[in-house]
Amino acid sequence: MGSRRTRSTRKLETDLSYNFSGENNRHSRTGPEREDENSQTGDDMDGGTSDGIPVNGIAEDNVNKNTKHSRSGLPSWLTKATPNEFIEMISKSESPIHVKYLQTMVECLASLGKLAAAGAMLSQKLRSTIHDLITSEIKTRAAAIDASRPRLDQVLRTVVSGRIHASSFQGAPTSNGTILKGISGLVSSSMSTMSPVQAAAQDLLDSILNQISQVLENHVVVGESMEAKSLTCSDSSSPSRANGDLNWLAESDITRATGGYSLSFALTVLQSECQQLICDILRATPDAATADAAVQTARLASKLPRKDSSNGAVDEGLSFAFRFTDTVFSTSDGVRQAVSRRNPAGSQEGYGTGAVLAERGIYLIAAVYRPILQFTDKVSQLLPPKYSQLGNDGLQTFIENFVKDQFLPPVRVDYRNRVQDALASPAAFRPKSRPGASYEPSIENGRPVLQGPLAATRLANEVVSWAYPMPRYTSDFVEVAQALLERTLERCRAAYTEAVLGSLSSSIVGRPDFEQLMRQEPDSILLDSMQVQDLDKRSLEQVLDPDGLEVEMEINNLLLSYRPLKQEHLISDCNKLVLLAALSDSLEYVAVTIERLGQSTVGPSPGKGQEQAYHHRRTSSALTSSLGVLADKYQALSSECLRTLRIEIQLTALYHIQCMSGRNYMIDQDAEEPEDFVLSLSMQITRSDEELMPYIPSYNRKYIFGGICGLLCTYFIKVLTDMGTINIFGIRQVCQNCIGIEQALCALSSSDGNAIQQRLERVRTYYELLNLPFEALTAYVAEHHDVFTFSEFSGLLRVNVPGRELPADAVQLIGAALAPAM
Numbered sequence: 001m002g003s004r005r006t007r008s009t010r011k012l013e014t015d016l017s018y019n020f021s022g023e024n025n026r027h028s029r030t031g032p033e034r035e036d037e038n039s040q041t042g043d044d045m046d047g048g049t050s051d052g053i054p055v056n057g058i059a060e061d062n063v064n065k066n067t068k069h070s071r072s073g074l075p076s077w078l079t080k081a082t083p084n085e086f087i088e089m090i091s092k093s094e095s096p097i098h099v100k101y102l103q104t105m106v107e108c109l110a111s112l113g114k115l116a117a118a119g120a121m122l123s124q125k126l127r128s129t130i131h132d133l134i135t136s137e138i139k140t141r142a143a144a145i146d147a148s149r150p151r152l153d154q155v156l157r158t159v160v161s162g163r164i165h166a167s168s169f170q171g172a173p174t175s176n177g178t179i180l181k182g183i184s185g186l187v188s189s190s191m192s193t194m195s196p197v198q199a200a201a202q203d204l205l206d207s208i209l210n211q212i213s214q215v216l217e218n219h220v221v222v223g224e225s226m227e228a229k230s231l232t233c234s235d236s237s238s239p240s241r242a243n244g245d246l247n248w249l250a251e252s253d254i255t256r257a258t259g260g261y262s263l264s265f266a267l268t269v270l271q272s273e274c275q276q277l278i279c280d281i282l283r284a285t286p287d288a289a290t291a292d293a294a295v296q297t298a299r300l301a302s303k304l305p306r307k308d309s310s311n312g313a314v315d316e317g318l319s320f321a322f323r324f325t326d327t328v329f330s331t332s333d334g335v336r337q338a339v340s341r342r343n344p345a346g347s348q349e350g351y352g353t354g355a356v357l358a359e360r361g362i363y364l365i366a367a368v369y370r371p372i373l374q375f376t377d378k379v380s381q382l383l384p385p386k387y388s389q390l391g392n393d394g395l396q397t398f399i400e401n402f403v404k405d406q407f408l409p410p411v412r413v414d415y416r417n418r419v420q421d422a423l424a425s426p427a428a429f430r431p432k433s434r435p436g437a438s439y440e441p442s443i444e445n446g447r448p449v450l451q452g453p454l455a456a457t458r459l460a461n462e463v464v465s466w467a468y469p470m471p472r473y474t475s476d477f478v479e480v481a482q483a484l485l486e487r488t489l490e491r492c493r494a495a496y497t498e499a500v501l502g503s504l505s506s507s508i509v510g511r512p513d514f515e516q517l518m519r520q521e522p523d524s525i526l527l528d529s530m531q532v533q534d535l536d537k538r539s540l541e542q543v544l545d546p547d548g549l550e551v552e553m554e555i556n557n558l559l560l561s562y563r564p565l566k567q568e569h570l571i572s573d574c575n576k577l578v579l580l581a582a583l584s585d586s587l588e589y590v591a592v593t594i595e596r597l598g599q600s601t602v603g604p605s606p607g608k609g610q611e612q613a614y615h616h617r618r619t620s621s622a623l624t625s626s627l628g629v630l631a632d633k634y635q636a637l638s639s640e641c642l643r644t645l646r647i648e649i650q651l652t653a654l655y656h657i658q659c660m661s662g663r664n665y666m667i668d669q670d671a672e673e674p675e676d677f678v679l680s681l682s683m684q685i686t687r688s689d690e691e692l693m694p695y696i697p698s699y700n701r702k703y704i705f706g707g708i709c710g711l712l713c714t715y716f717i718k719v720l721t722d723m724g725t726i727n728i729f730g731i732r733q734v735c736q737n738c739i740g741i742e743q744a745l746c747a748l749s750s751s752d753g754n755a756i757q758q759r760l761e762r763v764r765t766y767y768e769l770l771n772l773p774f775e776a777l778t779a780y781v782a783e784h785h786d787v788f789t790f791s792e793f794s795g796l797l798r799v800n801v802p803g804r805e806l807p808a809d810a811v812q813l814i815g816a817a818l819a820p821a822m
Helices: 008-017 060-068 085-092 097-114 115-148 152-161 196-232 251-257 263-282 288-302 363-384 384-424 449-464 471-499 504-509 510-519 523-527 532-537 546-560 572-599 618-661 676-692 698-722 728-747 755-771 773-782 790-795 810-818
Strands: 329-331 336-338
Touching: 085 097, 097 115, 097 196, 115 196, 115 251, 196 263, 196 363, 196 810, 263 363, 263 384, 263 698, 363 384, 363 546, 384 471, 384 510, 384 698, 449 471, 449 572, 471 572, 471 618, 471 676, 504 510, 504 618, 510 523, 510 546, 510 618, 523 546, 523 698, 546 618, 546 698, 572 676, 572 698, 618 676, 618 698, 676 698, 676 728, 698 755, 698 790, 728 755
Parallel strands: none
Antiparallel strands: 329 336
16 A cells, blocks of 8 residues: 555545445444445455344355455455555454454555544544434434324224224334334333333433444544554654654644544544533533533634645545444444435534433433443443543543433422422312211322322432432432421421410420320330331230339329319311321321431442442431431321320310319119210211211321220219219219210220220229218128229228118228238
8 A cells, every 4th residue: 555546545535435334343232234235355345144143244155255255354445455564463453344344445545645634524523423322313213203104094083993002003114114112211210210200211322322322433443543543654764753752742733743633532422422411411511611611623624734745645535435423323223324424514503302301401410311321331341541521530530420400409499399389279178078087097099198298208308319310419319308297397397386386285295204105105106107016916904014104193183183174275166177187198198208328328330430439418328317306297297286186185185075174963764875975975086087087097096095095084084073973873874974985985997905804894883882881882892902992992981882781980981901912
């Protein structure tokens, strides 16, 4: 290959302009290649498919055929070349065919002295070529999506015939015979949780960046080859050159020798176009630095080399198209399609991503972030070591700065406003009407979570979900979500305060000593949903242990000390009780969601090593701790709502039966029905249970209504000392009242009938002891000393029972009867 251009040489140059794509020795690519119809090299390079497995873009059978007829392992286009150092190097090289082709092309250009002209042409055409490559992919997808929609005539035939043909909605064939199977459906499993728009954006960007990386592979080969040839073809009279130093030229001299083209230039153009595409998807405006870089790149690309009189060549003589960037790309069915580059001014236009993406905006950053990092990692692997930093300083720096400066600040403001709007809505804390419905534990089946907390939780979950594709910013996303949830907690606290305003129950629950007692109650286990499943395994004796009964008695005595109760002390509006129940369940739901968010933030992230090595302001353990504290606050407020409901129901029951105090139960006829206040209490309890049933689970209802029986039993026994006189019919009336209360409590949806019957049976037994003569009472005390306490036995002696005679030392005798047991 001499420096003189002959007709055959020019013909060879033209022949070498066909499209040829492939991978370098670091990667492999599959798929058939396009045939060069005008090849005149002496061998037929069949680019079609064969029965063999494609290797590096050429079918294996064709590769074997070419190497079989070539001498010394040379490619077909070099079989008739004059042997020299380059031919020997090619024959010994194990590089793929396409790499040898590109190296041969650069060798020919160097022999002709046309490196500068070729570099200038590359610089001038590269940006528009990449732009057309991107727009071509987008147009292909847009056409496929449009073809997949049923046409009007198909719809009319379907309506007329009354049948729906499967072919009307299955994807239409594209220009190359491919059947579209849904662009948004051709996504990886990691995108299954994304919205359709996010999945489509990620799939589109993955496809385009994959094609651009293939273009870069060719530029790496050509760029390195042109740089090496520019060094070897430099002035041989230079002392450095004479001493064998090939690195004596400055970067500007190398760029001038290659017509302004270099690998760094190509990488800048590729990353610039990728950045423009990303901005188009995100509907963002590139910053001034990016615009200046694009202008500089365009200026360098427009520079043409001066006529080189030393080799006697003219620029117009370089007429063949140096189109190695026109690589061939694989579509979803494996058929290769060449990219058209007919619009040199394409770089001035948009990309038209709106044709394939239903929505665009900065919130698609979660879909495009990971493909960009994967692309930059691949670029770093492709680039020679001296250029490796360029891969990280370009597109990756842009996307990182975009997230920090353009994405996170609007996210904080936007989501804060969205949560505020959701919480300020009139329906935010309005329980849904669910008459007669049962409680549903899952959101999908209709769990009655209040709309305000539910909306805030979903927004927080959406923010934290971005940590999966962008693990580097996990702490930022968690901080945003935590701020949203803290604002929601404040609003929930305000709703609770508004509902219980002026009620006695809220002031009682707010007492630290009383709250501590309630935490020690046996029923407090019902506040922990994690331990509820073990509750059924507990026996009645374990639930009503002596320590638990002592705490319950202390609480009941404190509640009884608030007598007499007034109507204004109670929450008379049943809607407020429903709100407290729904608010408690909503807070429980948010607390569980926060715990799950904390677990998801410490899971293994799919990021690259550089992301995993990145340490942010806060560690994952600190994030988990902060979320755990927030979840505990939600759980505490939820428990406070349930405690308030429990005390409110107890005070309501006490309000209805407190009229028994100070009465003389001298009744002249046998009682057959409970008294009116018992009937009123039964109706109130039943109504409250029916109203609360759709909004809280059964174990929470068991906690709310579980304190009524113990309080009333304590009251019935203590109220006996407040009665002046009670006769036999009065005793029967009290027993009828107990029966009425027992029936009402056992009818509750979450009641423990056996425990209620046992405790109220004890009350009836206590009152029936009033019918016994003192001697019989003393004998009963001696035999059943563990049924009642001394104060309870002595209380039987303080009430006047007509016809019963008591000795003066009756209390001492009762004490003596209990003494052996004591």
